[in-house]
Amino acid sequence: MKANDFYMYINTQQTAQEYLFTCYREMADREAKSYQNSQTFMYYLDHGQKFYANGRGADDVVKPVLYFYGMTHLLKAYLLTVRPDYPESTSMLAHGVTVRKRKKKQYTFMDDEVKLQRQGLFPYFSEHLYSLKNISYEKLRMDVLFSTLPEMEDFYSLEKKAKMIVVGTSDSSLLKFPLSLLDSYHLTDKAFIHRVEGYLPAIKQVDMDNDSISIRLERSLDSSHSPFVTHMYNKKVYFPLHRDHFLPFPEVMSHYLILFNLSMLCRYEAEWWGDLLLSRPDRDFPYISRFLEVTSEKIPELIGEELLRKYGK
Structure with missing residues (x-):
């Protein structure tokens, strides 16, 4: 099933409650919580899709x-599948990221950066949706985020x-890395494999030749988890x-940080x-235009796929 079809399916109080009841399978009060959150969950999804459509x-x-x-809105719906009492406090309603207030004279977006905060939506969904707590970065440049x-x-x-x-395709369980990559990472072949295996499904087999390292996995990759990312097209x-x-964090987080910065520019830096x-x-213009085109399709698709996978589990 495609993400858009799944959004359509859970866009009723009955199907939303049934979906949340499945997500809350390990909770003692799952029936009450799923009933209590079903309407909010449905509206988060509906409003999120309407923002994108508009x-x-x-x-x-x-x-x-x-x-x-x-x-x-889509992230808040996703959070309700794992945190039925979200938001537990008003501090979680902040964005969780800030930008420089005054722009330099020779400002370019690609050189701009965002500062990560300890409280707010960004660290909250990073922890509870992607198991990333205490992210080591204080600031991240737009050029680095675009590069992911x-x-x-x-x-x-x-x-x-x-x-x-x-290094592969989304429908294959085989990944192939050129040996020249080891020089860029300053790692031996064994150290490189150790570096990436934590972001992969179980490794079935590793083969090496004069040019490359081939890793055969137990299954193909999920599309949303960095540092391995799948091209939408x-x-x-x-x-x-x-x-x-x-x-080492999911692509959704990069989109959030870039979009936050762009939304601040469009609201407060009119000139x-x-x-x-x-x-x-x-060069800011083609990169930003391309990003806006991609994010409008990819984020609803990625979050929809993750919601569908939870239902499948």
């Missing part, structure tokens, strides 16, 4: 805001600044080419945002 038809001036709030998204790789390749390589699996771009859209002064 964003796709809106002017570029307001798209980041609509996509960001569409994403936050496989759909941006065409642009980096045009500039001779490749950030990722193809060609369904190839990408891996970071450089160790500096090895961000810069207007100049970007009308004058297109630098």
